[in-house]
Amino acid sequence: MADLIFYTNPMSRGRIVRWMLEEVGQPYRTEVLDYGTTMKAPDYLAVNPMGKVPAIKHGDAVVTEGAAICAYLADAFPEAGLAPEPGTPEAAAYYRWMFFAAGPVESAVTNKSMGWDVPDDKKAMAGYGNFDDVMAALEHALSKSDYVAGDRFTAADVYFGSQIGWGLMFGSIDKRPAFEAYWARLQTRPAMARANELDDALMPAQPAG
Known part of the structure; x- marks a missing residue:
């Protein structure tokens, strides 16, 4: 090996x-x-x-x-x-939300933490729209199942969940019930x-x- x-x-x-x-x-x-x-x-x-x-x-x-x-x-x-079967709906959600967390979430949270807000008339220029758009999308990702790719834990939850956990810890994302419940589930992982x-x-x- x-x-x-x-x-x-x-x-x-x-x-x-x-x-x-x-x-x-x-x-x-x-x-x-x-x-x-x-x-x-x-x-x-x-x-x-x-x-x-x-x-x-x-x-x-x-x-x-x-x-x-x-x-x-x-x-x-x-x-x-830790990865779904390729070409399945679970795999689609897996890649979608892992890289959403790496792109829009990372950018939106960093910009907000530095005091940079996207003006409403400039949202189309920012890949993530604005911070509120990103928070709404995060909540949507957690609205249908316990984990972002479906009913079982995957590598996407490691990355996506870490963004949620750090955001809750440092106050850089909203403390919404869906976020707090998801993070609580992840904290039961022995590997964490x-x-x-x-x-x-x-x-x-x-x-x-």
């Missing part, structure tokens, strides 16, 4: 990929990088020229971007059962608990007092 290497920092979106790796259940090696130093060093820039984490290497394959890594791992390890324990152990020690 090809070596699987995970590049991360516990204070990053690498936490999403850590959760996905724990769901996959395959052995992997963790390389913890520091902002401004090892993350920008030539060795790592050869992996990700953006100098950002997360990233993975799987044999000779390199994958960056959280949603892409989740989708790749689901395909690379089908025995984990394992991932959080591993990443929390890597956090810098807080000064006493």
